[in-house]
Amino acid sequence: MSVLVLTVIIIVGAYAAGLVGSLTGLGGAVVIIPLLTILLRVDIHYAIGAALVSVIATSSGSAVAYVKQGITNMRLGMFLEIATTSGAITGAIIAQYLPVKYIAILFGIVLIFSALMSLRKKISQADTIESPLSHKLKLSSSYPSGDGEIAYGVRNVAGGFVMMIFAGVMSGLLGIGSGALKVVAMDGIMRIPFKVSTTTSNFMIGVTAAASAVVYLQRGYIEPGLAMPVVLGVLLGAFTGSKILVHAQSNKLRYFFAVIVSILAVQMIYKGVTGAI
Amino acid sequence: MKQAEDKLLKDKDIQHLIGSLLRWGVLLSMTVVAFGGIIYLYRHGHNVSDYSTFKLQPDFTREGWPLLQGVLAFKGRAIIQLGIILLIATPIMRVVFSAIGFFFEKDYLYVLITVLVLGVIMFSMFGGLAG
Numbered sequence: 434m435s436v437l438v439l440t441v442i443i444i445v446g447a448y449a450a451g452l453v454g455s456l457t458g459l460g461g462a463v464v465i466i467p468l469l470t471i472l473l474r475v476d477i478h479y480a481i482g483a484a485l486v487s488v489i490a491t492s493s494g495s496a497v498a499y500v501k502q503g504i505t506n507m508r509l510g511m512f513l514e515i516a517t518t519s520g521a522i523t524g525a526i527i528a529q530y531l532p533v534k535y536i537a538i539l540f541g542i543v544l545i546f547s548a549l550m551s552l553r554k555k556i557s558q559a560d561t562i563e564s565p566l567s568h569k570l571k572l573s574s575s576y577p578s579g580d581g582e583i584a585y586g587v588r589n590v591a592g593g594f595v596m597m598i599f600a601g602v603m604s605g606l607l608g609i610g611s612g613a614l615k616v617v618a619m620d621g622i623m624r625i626p627f628k629v630s631t632t633t634s635n636f637m638i639g640v641t642a643a644a645s646a647v648v649y650l651q652r653g654y655i656e657p658g659l660a661m662p663v664v665l666g667v668l669l670g671a672f673t674g675s676k677i678l679v680h681a682q683s684n685k686l687r688y689f690f691a692v693i694v695s696i697l698a699v700q701m702i703y704k705g706v707t708g709a710i
Numbered sequence: 711m712k713q714a715e716d717k718l719l720k721d722k723d724i725q726h727l728i729g730s731l732l733r734w735g736v737l738l739s740m741t742v743v744a745f746g747g748i749i750y751l752y753r754h755g756h757n758v759s760d761y762s763t764f765k766l767q768p769d770f771t772r773e774g775w776p777l778l779q780g781v782l783a784f785k786g787r788a789i790i791q792l793g794i795i796l797l798i799a800t801p802i803m804r805v806v807f808s809a810i811g812f813f814f815e816k817d818y819l820y821v822l823i824t825v826l827v828l829g830v831i832m833f834s835m836f837g838g839l840a841g
Contacts, residue, residue: 505725519830657791659761
């Protein structure tokens with residue numbers, strides 16, 4: 434296949450991945466990696482390197498809107514970035530030693546988990562209970578809504594921090610934003626309203642990915658000829674998705690995509706187990 | 711009360727600044743990537759591609775000085791890589807600006823936390839982790 438043909442195919446695929454990733458909230462990276470490795474037989478390290486770059490682009494690109502609305506909790510994000518960046522570097526180191534088939538299997542598992550998470554019901558929890566550590570770190574805050582400012586407290590800081598280290602490791606190892614894991618840490622463990630947790634997690638994803646991207650870059654996992662169509666395609670797709678999202682919030686669509694993504698995930702696991710990757 | 715309002719105002723200003731920084735960083739880096747991409751495809755579009763196995767990349771995609779020389783020589787892949795480095799730098803610059811913002815708010819605990827995050831990123835850059 435010539436470089437030109439492959440580039441066009443990848444741009445189209447990455448656009449679709451960015452679109453689906455944005456509509457489901459899964460992120461474009463988790464969709465583009467199976468497309469590259471299974472369909473186009475790209476080495477998984479190249480796929481991860483290119484996906485990681487696209488993660489930084491979509492995170493930074495969409496953070497603009499949230500930051501200006503004042504929903505993102507900057508202190509919380511910054512504090513937890515200590516955990517995610519340390520984790521990301523650890524993940525990037527592990528990636529060098531872990532055999533490719535295990536990376537594929539792990540990727541499939543995280544992908545299925547993320548797909549399930551994207552279907553969960555979002556309950557807006559906001560109470561002002563906070564733990565002493567959260568008080569010391571000034572993590573509790575408020576966010577604007579239709580009925581004025583809503584104040585919320587942050588709990589179980591240590592538990593959330595540990596979960597964030599794990600999310601960081603997965604991000605550095607698999608080249609994804611691990612938004613689903615970050616939301617588990619913030620929604621499930623620290624009891625933050627989902628509006629705040631989604632935007633803050635998105636905000637953190639860029640910095641986390643940058644920490645492991647510099648390692649990947651020096652190692653040569655970021656191949657410019659491949660990263661170029663991936664990052665441009667995913668970013669444009671995500672942008673389109675964010676425009677559509679305002680109009681359509683169909684549950685059927687979410688289930689449909691969750692099924693497709695799960696099929697991709699099972700394929701990745703299968704290829705990993707049989708060593709065909 | 712006045713003080714609290716001032717603090718909120720500053721917080722908002724910094725958040726706006728950071729928001730703009732992210733937007734311009736992404737726009738600039740994507741323009742550079744697209745520009746490099748056009749040169750790359752123009753020159754190498756008809757080559758046969760093979761990404762099926764990992765090979766060590768040329769120096770100009772991985773190291774500072776050779777990369778700069780590649781950009782000056784108008785190598786498409788070097789220009790793409792420059793754009794990608796600008797993209798990676800965008801969220802890192804955001805952390806730097808946050809540190810400055812917290813400093814002006816006299817929130818020294820968060821200046822420390824932010825510097826710690828920067829330290830982790832610096833370690834990943836210069837810690838020789840590429841192996």
